Amino acid sequence: xxxxxxxxxxxxxxxxxxxxxxxxxxxxxxxxxxxxxxxxxxxxxxxxxxxxxxxxxxxxxxxxxxxxxxxxxxxxxxxxxxxxxxxxxxxxxxxxxxxxxxxxxxxxxxxxxxxxxxxxxxxxxxxxxxxxxxxxxxxxxxxxxxxxxxxxxxxxxxxxxxxxxxxxxxxxxxxxxxxxxxxxxxxxxxxxxxxxxxxxxxxxxxxxxxxxxxxxxxxxxxxxxxxxxxxxxxxxxxxxxxxxxxxxxxxxxxxxxxxxxxxxxxxxxxxxxxxxxxxxxxxxxxxxxxxxxxxxxxxxxxxxxxxxxxxxxxxxxxxxxxxxxxxxxxxxxxxxxxxxxxxxxxxxxxxxxxxxxxxxxxxxxxxxxxxxxxxxxxxxxxxxxxxxxxxxxxxxxxxxxxxxxxxxxxxxxxxxxxxxxxxxxxxxxxxxxxxxxxxxxxxxxxxxxxxxxxxxxxxxxxxxxxxxxxxxxxxxxxxxxxxxxxxxxxxxxxxxxxxxxxxxxxxxxxxxxxxxxxxxxxxxxxxxxxxxxxxxxxxxxxxxxxxxxxxxxxx
Amino acid sequence: xxxxxxxxxxxxxxxxxxxxxxxxxxxxxxxxxxxxxxxxxxxxxxxxxxxxxxxxxxxxxxxxxxxxxxxxxxxxxxxxxxxxxxxxxxxxxxxxxxxxxxxxxxxxxxxxxxxxxxxxxxxxxxxxxxxxxxxxxxxxxxxxxxxxxxxxxxxxxxxxxxxxxxxxxxxxxxxxxxxxxxxxxxxxxxxxxxxxxxxxxxxxxxxxxxxxxxxxxxx
Numbered sequence: 001x002x003x004x005x006x007x008x009x010x011x012x013x014x015x016x017x018x019x020x021x022x023x024x025x026x027x028x029x030x031x032x033x034x035x036x037x038x039x040x041x042x043x044x045x046x047x048x049x050x051x052x053x054x055x056x057x058x059x060x061x062x063x064x065x066x067x068x069x070x071x072x073x074x075x076x077x078x079x080x081x082x083x084x085x086x087x088x089x090x091x092x093x094x095x096x097x098x099x100x101x102x103x104x105x106x107x108x109x110x111x112x113x114x115x116x117x118x119x120x121x122x123x124x125x126x127x128x129x130x131x132x133x134x135x136x137x138x139x140x141x142x143x144x145x146x147x148x149x150x151x152x153x154x155x156x157x158x159x160x161x162x163x164x165x166x167x168x169x170x171x172x173x174x175x176x177x178x179x180x181x182x183x184x185x186x187x188x189x190x191x192x193x194x195x196x197x198x199x200x201x202x203x204x205x206x207x208x209x210x211x212x213x214x215x216x217x218x219x220x221x222x223x224x225x226x227x228x229x230x231x232x233x234x235x236x237x238x239x240x241x242x243x244x245x246x247x248x249x250x251x252x253x254x255x256x257x258x259x260x261x262x263x264x265x266x267x268x269x270x271x272x273x274x275x276x277x278x279x280x281x282x283x284x285x286x287x288x289x290x291x292x293x294x295x296x297x298x299x300x301x302x303x304x305x306x307x308x309x310x311x312x313x314x315x316x317x318x319x320x321x322x323x324x325x326x327x328x329x330x331x332x333x334x335x336x337x338x339x340x341x342x343x344x345x346x347x348x349x350x351x352x353x354x355x356x357x358x359x360x361x362x363x364x365x366x367x368x369x370x371x372x373x374x375x376x377x378x379x380x381x382x383x384x385x386x387x388x389x390x391x392x393x394x395x396x397x398x399x400x401x402x403x404x405x406x407x408x409x410x411x412x413x414x415x416x417x418x419x420x421x422x423x424x425x426x427x428x429x430x431x432x433x434x435x436x437x438x439x440x441x442x443x444x445x446x447x448x449x450x451x452x453x454x455x456x457x458x459x460x461x462x463x464x465x466x467x468x469x470x471x472x473x474x475x476x477x478x479x480x481x482x483x484x485x486x487x488x489x490x491x492x493x494x495x496x497x498x499x500x501x502x503x504x505x506x507x508x509x510x511x512x513x514x515x516x517x518x519x520x521x522x523x524x525x526x527x528x529x530x531x532x533x534x535x536x537x538x539x540x541x542x543x544x545x546x547x548x549x550x551x552x553x554x555x
Numbered sequence: 556x557x558x559x560x561x562x563x564x565x566x567x568x569x570x571x572x573x574x575x576x577x578x579x580x581x582x583x584x585x586x587x588x589x590x591x592x593x594x595x596x597x598x599x600x601x602x603x604x605x606x607x608x609x610x611x612x613x614x615x616x617x618x619x620x621x622x623x624x625x626x627x628x629x630x631x632x633x634x635x636x637x638x639x640x641x642x643x644x645x646x647x648x649x650x651x652x653x654x655x656x657x658x659x660x661x662x663x664x665x666x667x668x669x670x671x672x673x674x675x676x677x678x679x680x681x682x683x684x685x686x687x688x689x690x691x692x693x694x695x696x697x698x699x700x701x702x703x704x705x706x707x708x709x710x711x712x713x714x715x716x717x718x719x720x721x722x723x724x725x726x727x728x729x730x731x732x733x734x735x736x737x738x739x740x741x742x743x744x745x746x747x748x749x750x751x752x753x754x755x756x757x758x759x760x761x762x763x764x765x766x767x768x769x770x771x772x773x774x
Contacts, residue, residue, distance in 0.1 A: 050750035053727045169757035207754025218750045331762060333745060334755040370726040370743045375719065386695070387627040387718055388688065392635070392742070395628070395725075399744040 009035045009240070012260050012275035014247050014290070017092020018535040019518035020281030021225025022140075024241075026543035028233040032550070035273050037245040037263055039286075040088035043095065044226070048216030052369045055215055062087035062096055062216075068285065069421045069434045070484065078434060080424050083484030084285050085214070090243050091226030093283060093486075098213035098337040099222050100530040101146045101194040102359070103137050103157040103537075106130035107348070108527040115348065115355045121411040121440050122313055124524035127496045127505035130157065133537055136544070140536040141192075144223035145200040148192030155187070155343035165197045168206065173330035174339035177362035177404060180461025186342040191361060194223040194533070195336055203227055210368040212336035222336075245271070248430055250278060250294045250303055250515070257514045258303075264428055277514045277546075277555060281539075284314060284488035284521040288418040289433040291492070304492075304509040304517075309502050311418040313493055314437060315526040316485035317358070318408030320447045322454035324463020329399040332364035345453055346528055354445035358408035358528030360454065367401045374398070402463050406450045407487075409528040411440040418491050435484070487531050492521035507542045514555065518542050598651035603732030607643050611650035611657060615680075617642055619664045622680045624721040626687050634738040636721050644724030644733030645717075656716070663713035666703045667694070673701035737770045 010032040013020045024036050040063070047061055054060050059082065066088050071078035086093045107114050109130050112123040138161045140146075147165035150156065167190040170178070178188035195206045206221040220227035233239040244266040250258045251272070260274040280287050288311035294303035302310050341361035348355050366372040377394045378386045385391050416438060420431035451468050458466045495501025498510035507522050509515040518539045520531050527534070549555050602610055609617045624636035624645075636642075649657045670690050671679040679687065693699035694710040702710045724733030726743060734740060740747055747769030749755060758764035 048750065050748040051728055052748070053723065053731065057723070169760040171760050172762040175762070207749070208757065208760050209749040209754040211748065211750060215750075329744060329762075329766075331760060331766070334749075334760045334766075339760075370740065370745045371723055374722050374726060374743075378722070387691065389629060389631065392628055392631065392633070395739075395743050396633070 007274065009033050009260070009273065009275040011035075011277045011279060012037065012273055013279045013281060014261060015039075015092060015281035015283065015286065015519060016090055016225060016230060016241070017087075017281060017283060017519065018094040018097075018225060018532050019520070019539045020092065020279065021094070021229040022536055022539035023279050023281065023516075023518055023543050023546075024233045024239060025225075025229035026540065027546065028236040028238040030543075030547045030550075031238070033238050033240075034233070035240040035275060036242065037247050037261055037273070038090050038092075038241065038243050039246045039282075040090060040092075040243065041266075042243050043089045043091070043216060045216070045218045045220060048218040050209060050211035050215055050218075052211075052371050055211070056369055056372055059214075062089050064088075065427060067424070067426050067432045068484075069424050069432060071434065071436050073415070073436060073438050078421065078424075080432075083435065084488060085484060085486040086283055086285060086488070090241070091224055091230065092281075094224045094532060095216055095226050096214050097222075097224070097486075097532055098530070099194040099532075100338060100361075101141070101144065101148075101192045101533040102153075102529045103159065104130065104527040104529055104534050105157050105346075108525065108529075109133075111356070111525045115350075118355065118411060118440075118442065120413060121442065122414050123411065124493065124495060124500070126524055127494055127501075128541075133534070133541060134160065136537040136540040137533065139540045140533055141194075143201070143228055144194040144533075144536065145196050145203070146192050146194050146223075146533070147197035148190050150192070152189035153187070153341075153343050155346060163192060165200055168193060168195070168197045168339065169208070169335070171331055171335045171339040172328070173332045173362050173364065173367075173402060176326060176330060176402060176461045177457070178340050178342075180457045180459075180463075181342045181360075183460040184456060186344040186457075188340050188342040191338045191341045193336065193338075196221045196223070201228065206336065208335045210333040210335060210364065213365060246428060246430075247282075247290060248293055248428070250280075250290070252296055252298065252303075252512075256298060256512060258512055268428060277516065279516040279518055281517070281519040283519050284491045285418055285433050285435065287517060287519055287521045288491045289420065289431075292420050293430065299511075304502060304512050304515055306511050307499055307502055309414070309493060309500070311491050312414040312416075313412040313490040313524070314416045314418055314435065314488065315410040315412050315490045315523075316437065317487045317526060317528075317530075318410055318443055318447055319405045320408065320451040320454060321403060321405035321469030322451065322458045322466060323401055323403050323469050324458040324461070324466035325397050326400045326402050326461070326463055330367075330402060331399070332367040332401070332403070333369075333399070335364070337365060338363040345450070352445075352449050354442045354449065356409040356411070356442070356446065356528060358406045358446075358450070360404060360406050360450070360457070362402065362404045365403065365405070367398070367403050370395070370398055373401070377401075402458055402461060403469065404454055404457060405469065406454065407528055407530060408443070408446050408450060409526050411442050412490050412493075412525060413438075413440055487520075487526070489520045489523040489526045489531055492517045493524040494522045495524060506545045507538070516542065516546070599647040599653075599732065600730050602650060603643060603647045604730065607640065607732070610646050611654075612642075612646045612660070616661065616664050617646060618680050619667065619678070620645060620660070620717070622687065623664075623667070623691070623717055624724070626684065626691055627718050627721045628725055629684075633742045636725055636733075638735065639725050639733050639738045640735040641721045641724035641733045643735075644727070644731055645720050647732045648720070659708060659713065659716060662704055662708055663710075663717070666708070666710070666713070669703050670694075670699050670701040737768070740768070740770075
């Protein structure tokens, strides 16, 4: 085993995505020596073309070795594959994010208090408030150059500072969606995007190439840790970034502190690094995988898992959707994933028969790329014939499809979780993460209610042949919301009570004093908004606390 | 620059295909993209750039497959799969990255002829369009009693493989050997990828300026 001699870094950060990247940036800027371990390889703008086959259908760019198993519940057979829409590369999943960058609502931080207990769900309050996170939202918006108008959503979270960049152009699809929404009395607005609407932060303005979600940005107009955080950290000279480093164990010393990390390099050779503090940011799938693999005498059920909650309470988002054929080219192949949303139906209202809710947006998730679109409309969506003249007609409808969807909050359940697959191994022989994911009745009721609303909006916009964006007779189990999702949260939830949470209010392990978790797994509940801005803001908050405590020498 | 790192699935694909493995790998692609195959990458694209003659299929297999793709995406006032040369796309894939699926095609195309002979005493390529469609419908539903490979290769699996491959060949970048003269993209009204061509202007995004497709841009 190769060790780095006697060198002990100040901090070891595992993962370079939204949470890890911000920590790396903030801690190197504050003078700490950081070693960053990333399981994926280096990618960059030279790799970021928009060939649909290579990028979207085969997903060859970001996660060539990603492997996991999925099963619906404890009694169903698991399926091996690449289900979660995540990226294993330097920069992590935020490298191919869609850059929707809104804040959570104040009530997202106290779901249990607001709603009361719900049978079968593990609702919880966050140990921090919106007000505590607010300045760090501002910081994240500033560093990541969020573009939009913070006054344009009358139902949005209260916000003190304006966004740093003006709103983007309104795509034709967004105009038609907004017209339909207004006709129904709703208040559409441009989605705040962490994409440059003008040159900002040394990065150029967006070129509106259409292929944004699930693609890397070839010009770094999209704010990512690869384009914002890691270059700054590298420039300090205090970052030792090691790609292709598959961390498999976090060793403990006799005092119960983590000594750093052990990892395999690309050739399968074992290395060990030592650090005073270790920060895990491997995402809500990878973080529990690593903790559960790090078993020891003091932690027979996995590191920092005295609560037994590591890997549990995995939440995705629900995405009921609706599509219709419009009478003009909507140009969904330009711009980025979403250009407009409305939030009028978001607030929780138990009279609907369910609690919580979400934001509704127009989007080009598959309507900017013809293969995925054609496969989707002829298969999952059962929207026209699978072959022959009917399929041809559907291909011709490609530029006129209006697609809208909900970002719906799921209720957490301990039974929806990540653990280690008992059989399937990765290329190194390590157990792959096994995702067990099913739905609370509240999720189903929410899906049904919102789907009707979505259909009304597409009708009001003038869509023909309006229908749900899912197959006949199938439910949410037919969508990606079941097997995998781009939004993963909750598998190392934060809280005040060590018996009911994995990390404390500062995202520090209740049990291992020099271990921190800063990816999306800290979220006790998932909100009805895309999570990444909140992961970024939280990482800025944790970094701020970390630096202050370190300077007081009380870490 | 294309990354040519070998993936685990390719190693799996080097083994003879069997149904269970096919289904497992097919399920790798959720949301309807049921491709249990490796789609062509640099080698197939290179082969497609060099020749539009059959690289691995026999002349008869090529003609049969060409006819089959033409029923999946038929020509009308616009080009279909034959005009887009989807068979070339599939042939180059089978000669290279999709070599593991060659037996599926060889066996399936022979079985297809078997159904045609049993029903009409003519091989598939010689049938009228309506007769070909009748057979395809039976293959899709798995109801063709004359299908000789019901154990090794259920007809719906063969049909779905060809169907998805045809869609991909019709709509993938022409460098992969199909979508000839951008015919698929023209049918779809898709003006082509823009990451390497400067993207779009705000006026184009907003519908205030015309879109120039990639085939009309200066090369």
